[in-house]
Amino acid sequence: MDLLLLSNSxxxxxxxxxxxxxxxxxxxxxxxxxxxxxxxxxxxxxxxxAQVREAFAQGGIAVQSLHEQADTLxxxxxxxxxxxxxxxxxxxxxxxRQQGLLAPMTARVxxxxxxxxxxxxxxxxxxxxxxxxxxxPVVDPGGFDALNLVPFQINPxxxxxxxxxxxxETRDQRLAEFTTLSxxxxxxxxxxxxxLRVSDDRCVLHGPHAARWxxxxxxxxxxxxxxxxxx
Amino acid sequence: MDLLLLSNSxxxxxxxxxxxxxxxxxxxxxxxxxxxxxxxxxxxxxxxxAQVREAFAQGGIAVQSLHEQADTLxxxxxxxxxxxxxxxxxxxxxxxRQQGLLAPMTARVxxxxxxxxxxxxxxxxxxxxxxxxxxxPVVDPGGFDALNLVPFQINPxxxxxxxxxxxxETRDQRLAEFTTLSxxxxxxxxxxxxxLRVSDDRCVLHGPHAARWxxxxxxxxxxxxxxxxxx
Numbered sequence: 027m028d029l030l031l032l033s034n035s036x037x038x039x040x041x042x043x044x045x046x047x048x049x050x051x052x053x054x055x056x057x058x059x060x061x062x063x064x065x066x067x068x069x070x071x072x073x074x075x076a077q078v079r080e081a082f083a084q085g086g087i088a089v090q091s092l093h094e095q096a097d098t099l100x101x102x103x104x105x106x107x108x109x110x111x112x113x114x115x116x117x118x119x120x121x122x123r124q125q126g127l128l129a130p131m132t133a134r135v136x137x138x139x140x141x142x143x144x145x146x147x148x149x150x151x152x153x154x155x156x157x158x159x160x161x162x163p164v165v166d167p168g169g170f171d172a173l174n175l176v177p178f179q180i181n182p183x184x185x186x187x188x189x190x191x192x193x194x195e196t197r198d199q200r201l202a203e204f205t206t207l208s209x210x211x212x213x214x215x216x217x218x219x220x221x222l223r224v225s226d227d228r229c230v231l232h233g234p235h236a237a238r239w240x241x242x243x244x245x246x247x248x249x250x251x252x253x254x255x256x257x
Numbered sequence: 258m259d260l261l262l263l264s265n266s267x268x269x270x271x272x273x274x275x276x277x278x279x280x281x282x283x284x285x286x287x288x289x290x291x292x293x294x295x296x297x298x299x300x301x302x303x304x305x306x307a308q309v310r311e312a313f314a315q316g317g318i319a320v321q322s323l324h325e326q327a328d329t330l331x332x333x334x335x336x337x338x339x340x341x342x343x344x345x346x347x348x349x350x351x352x353x354r355q356q357g358l359l360a361p362m363t364a365r366v367x368x369x370x371x372x373x374x375x376x377x378x379x380x381x382x383x384x385x386x387x388x389x390x391x392x393x394p395v396v397d398p399g400g401f402d403a404l405n406l407v408p409f410q411i412n413p414x415x416x417x418x419x420x421x422x423x424x425x426e427t428r429d430q431r432l433a434e435f436t437t438l439s440x441x442x443x444x445x446x447x448x449x450x451x452x453l454r455v456s457d458d459r460c461v462l463h464g465p466h467a468a469r470w471x472x473x474x475x476x477x478x479x480x481x482x483x484x485x486x487x488x
Contacts, residue, residue: 067434162431183425193265194414203298
């Protein structure tokens, strides 16, 4: 199993530029990718696919979008590189569930037949559930279970700013709510610009910032390098 | 039907102080309230009830907490003032659904037998669904439908700051996702310090800030005064 889980897609350098090298290494010579655009809500899926197609073309990878396929199940079962873009995690999960593609995607990636790249909502999707997404629940996905490719939750776009005048919860307070109700499930707060490279027996944190683990009532920060999963 | 829907509970003046006058007017001489503490996650319900009990005692209102009642349904059906506190909206909805209290609460308030005060998650609960909450989906509430006391969605703690270095969605972008998928449902962004006073035929915005309506692809701001519901 080989996964690349990015916090975000856009940086000052441009769209997916900060991760171009990591994407090339994960692809390891594969020249075709299947893109899942369903997290896109306020942009149309054609336009979203075009943007990703252009970015991946820089690395010599041709992109087919799942929404253009007549037989989406067959497309998943033929893919060798599955790319899941960000947007709204609830919408992403809803459409994949409606199309019956969650279990096939898990099986395809777990078997090693396809590698997986996700960012933002696409990284949430790779975890056991979407219960640590930052997104608004704009649609009911019919259950929060996701692909369960890694044994921990991810919180993308992680930061813990206190916003002047804002009386709602900070990010750490929201994640403490999660760990209060699910004390056995670790969550990794993955900051902007960071990513995880996951293989069967190894999970490595990359990027400029410290990431933060949340488990039960404890938190601790980790810097780039191999991660011990606290389970 | 009489509702008081607050964006938030805490201000520089203290806990529920900014809304003390509005609460007294809504209570209109009622001296007993039933408090729903279920949105509290990282604090225990006893402690949450004690905090609310103290705040309401200032106005001569005695507070019973729903979690202390042997028969929660009987307590709802006897209440003349129902107070729903903030915290995590998903957890609030989950517990009320598990206890079978959603329809009885709606009926009790719609009939006019009980008045309703909510803040933050408690304001989300009063709307058709919780799909415009800011909260993290830390538990699956078994469906997003809520009390449906008003014919529009509320987004509490509304603001639209762009946060330096954050590559996720702004609040307005998140709400645009909602209106893209639900173009017929209006959403009111209710800023910190503001509240709504709702009766059968009237909805009045109070507070220092402009609130923002979101409907389909349009947004517009409104200031304190009677609201036209754009439905």
